[in-house]
Amino acid sequence: GESVGLHLPTLSVQEGDNSIINCAYSNSASDYFIWYKQESGKGPQFIIDIRSNMDKRQGQRVTVLLNKTVKHLSLQIAATQPGDSAVYFCAENIGQGSARQLTFGSGTQLTVLP
């Protein structure tokens, strides 16, 4: 079946640099996407979301880009800090009004180097 996937399982960046985490999805019916951050021993924490009628959304130090043509989602983190080290998951939801069943990718481990 269709599922969300990630291009890279690990990403290391220098403190202060920008990070870009990529995600590919294959279900064209998905209309809502979310990025979650999961630190060791904790549950996923919401970062930012985007609906399919948008192609960009900005938050505090984070930006999500959605390219529906190539079914690609990315999370950009500006001025990456040590506290950003975690596993990042993208997730998709199919069908407005349906049960909020999120399909998660396998995650990208972000490591921030001093």
Add this chain to the structure above:
Amino acid sequence: ETGVTQSPTHLIKTRGQQVTLRCSSQSGHNTVSWYQQALGQGPQFIFQYYREEENGRGNFPPRFSGLQFPNYSSELNVNALELDDSALYLCASSQGLLAGANVLTFGAGSRLTVL
């Protein structure tokens, strides 16, 4: 406002046993979802409860069952435990059903080990 709380945080069971995991939803949230997260993988949707009824189910066998109570808290029950059931079980609450209306707020999870 309190977040999502889950209990127990860790437990060990043997194959064939039954387990009950508990979840208190975030204040103001009336919908509860359960996810299974195997080590090194993303969470997988088990099912969702709204108004005390199951509203959507993932690809999990019937030995995975749940309940939602009038105060919106929830239980996940797993019967006839198998070794592959070892995972982090995450509870998430939200307000309503529509995607995007409110994001899922996750608890820290219950770590189940089946020996």
